[in-house]
Amino acid sequence: MGRVTAATTPPLTAAGTLVHPADSPDAEWWRDAVIYQIYPRSWADADGDGIGDLPGITARLGYLAELGVDAVWLSPFYVSPMNDAGYDVADYRDIDPRFGTLEDADAMLARAHELGLKVLVDLVPNHTSSEHEWFRAALAAGPGSPERARYVFRDGRGTDGEQPPNNWPSVFGGRGWSRVTEADGTPGQWYLHLFDVTQPDLDWTNPEVHAEFESVLRFWCDRGVDGFRVDVAHGLVKRDGLPDWHGKVGLYDDVVTDDGPQEEGSPPEESGVLDHNATSDSPMWDQDGVHDIYRAWRTVLDSYGRPDRILCAEAWVTPDTRLALYVRDDEMHQAFNFAFLETxxxxxxxxAVVESSLRVNDDVGAPTTWVLSNHDVVRHASRLGLDQSGPRPNGVAADDPQPDAELGLRRARAATAMMLALPGGAYVYQGEELGLPEHTTMPDEVRQDPTFHHTHGEVTGRDGCRVPIPWTKGAPSMGFGPGDHPWLPQPEAYDDLAVDQQEGVPGSTLELYRTLLRLRREHRLGRASLAWDELCSEHVVAFRVSARDGDEVLVVTTVGGDPVPLPAGEVLLASGPLGEDGTLGPDTTVWLRPATA
Known part of the structure; x- marks a missing residue:
């Protein structure tokens, strides 16, 4: 939804000038951790029902230990009607039967810790499912009740309250309000849902809401989780008075949309799609009050002592100075660098985004947390094979311009090699280590993303990046599970990209990732300093990362352009073939130890 951009920056610091200092060698684990995102529905299916599950995850954790990551983050596995793939939570303290049981969760945590992997789980505090016991109680209790005060209920505007309380749209399309029918059968109040109609927003001015989520944090910490990725971290608090908003509505302002069940005879609304990105005037995003919430949460997590349990913010916030507020030393530990992903x-x-990100986070003593793909965006192996002059698409359909698969993968390998050399932490999305592309030809009839349905297919949505990953070529569901009908169909191209087709194969994307992660750890790149190198140019990003003991690595990425002569030194790895004449071709990254180091 839109493109997050870095704050305007001056020309890059002169080559050789320190941009970012080295971190302490005994810094906390999360400051340079590489964390692998598991989308539970799509990683491994143990029981053959076509949906990934916790026993499947547990059985495959050894693969991640061999890959070389430090931790895993699991997207939601809680009890849910799955109207938004689990981000509509009906019970925060139990596992949805599709995924297993609390005992399965305990077994997964135990196995991960046995392998030296830490585990983060998703926390969804902006909204619940409409099937959550709180919301059901709110509907039954009626206007003015303590039960309704847990959510954002308001009377409507107009003579009979027939108009929503304000003009806010939904991220998924259509208006951001739905009207309820009261117990006596009359049209009643409206409730806010910035996402799906089945995802009512909580009211974070209510102390009960604060107490509940602090209790949920303790529940999972007591079971042994090592941290939480916080969904829509910039959205919990709304501006006082819920004023109308006349800012940018998103990429699809003219899309005819539908916010779900409406009164009989009510036409679809033409209200566009709410942009997820916070701007200075958006009353539903990035309000200062969110920081009080996260200070309280930090206190809860710190009470468990070491090893540190962490919070990571999903906050689509600009400029980057605003994002840095989320990672001050008494709030969250990490915040995804979406400006980097969107560049x-x-x-x-x-x-520019690398330098700006490092500097603003250094100002608050926080690491930068790099990311290129996740379950909400087009996979970067496809995204980088598209025209780079326009905004990032929200999905790719069969009748859209198709990515250049070869170019996209070459750029994706180069981009990842650059990212994993940068100081700070990093997140890797499941399957990117296989070079998986977006599924861009998925039939409309199997799509499940609410954005696709609320916009009547005008916005493709996120299904293409959520397809089950391939483990074994030629096996049922490519080794995802014993059945041959996964919840989303896999494209034919995935068969040749399966794990068993890449393990031990020199030059494969899987082996590239394993080498990147091994060398990153050996050279302590996540805790290194960074300075720009004189090779920087219109088509080259080049920097030197140096550990405190003087171990230095020169990282050179060619972004198009002509081949670049490599300086003297020992090549540690390259994301693609090097020229026979010692040059670095376009869209390639090399790590080398300079001859002078």
Whole structure:
């Protein structure tokens, strides 16, 4: 939804000038951790029902230990009607039967810790499911009740309250309010849902809401989780008075949308799709009050002592100085660097976002947390094979311009090699280590993303990046599970990208990732300093990362352009073939130990 951009920055610091200092060698684990995102529905299906589950995850954790990551983050596995793939939570303290049981969760945690992997779980505090016991009680209790005060209920505007309380749309399309029918059968109040109609927003001015989520944090900490990725971390608090908003509505302002069940005879609304990105005037995003919530949460987590349990913010916030507020030393530990993810494949913007991100986070003593793909965006092996001059698409359909698969994978390998050399932490989305592309030809009839349905297919949505990953070529569901009908169909191209087709194969994307992660750890790149190198140019991003003991690595990424002569030194790895004449071709990253180091 839109493109997050770095704050405007001056020209890059002169080559050789320190941009970012090295971190302490005994810094906390999360400051340079590489964390692997598991989307439980799509990683491994143990029981053959076509949906991934916790026993499947447990059985495959050894693969991640061999890959070389430090931790895993699991998208929601809680009890849910699955109207938004589990981000509509009906019970925060239990496992949905599709995924297993609390005992399965305990077994998964135990196995991960046995392998040296930490585990983060998703926390969804902006909204619950409409099937949550709180919301059911709110509907039964009626206007003015303590039960309704847990959510954002308001009387409507107009003579009979027939108009929503304000003009806010939903991220998924259509208006952001739905009207309820009261117990006596009359049209009643409206409730806010910035996402699906089945995801009512909680009212974070209510002390009961604060107490409940602090209790949920303790529940999972007591079971042994090592942290939480916080969904829509910038959205919990709304501006006082819930004023109308006349800012940017998103990429699809003219899309005819539908916010779910409406009164009989009510036409679809043409209200567009709410942009998820916070701007200075958006009353539903990035309000200062969210920081009080996270200070309280930090206190809860710190009470468990070491090893540190962490919070990671999913906060689509600009400028980057606003994002840095989330990672002050008494709030969250990490915040995804979406500005980096959204930056087009262009040397100058890439270098600018790297420098700006490092500097603003250094100002608050926090690491930068890099990311290129996740369950909400087009996979970067496909995204980087598209035209880079426009905004990032929300999905790719069969009748859209198709990515250049070869170019996209070459750029994705180069981008990842650059990312994993940068100081700070990093997140890797399941299957990107296989070079998986977006499923861009998925039939409409199998799509499940609410964005696709609320916009009547005008917005493709996120199903294409959520397809079950392939483990074994030629096996049922490509080894995802014993059945041959996964919850989303896999494209034919995935068969040749299966794990068993890449393990031990020199030059495969899987082996590239394993080498990147091994060398990153050996050279302590996540805790290194960074300075720009003189090789930086219109088509080259080049920097030197140096550990405190003087171990230095020169990282050179070519972003298009002509081949670049490599300086003297020992090549540690390259994301693609090097020229026979010692040059680095376009869209390639190399790590080398300079001859002078």
């Amino acid at each position: 087009p494949w262009d040397a100058a913007p890439l270098a």
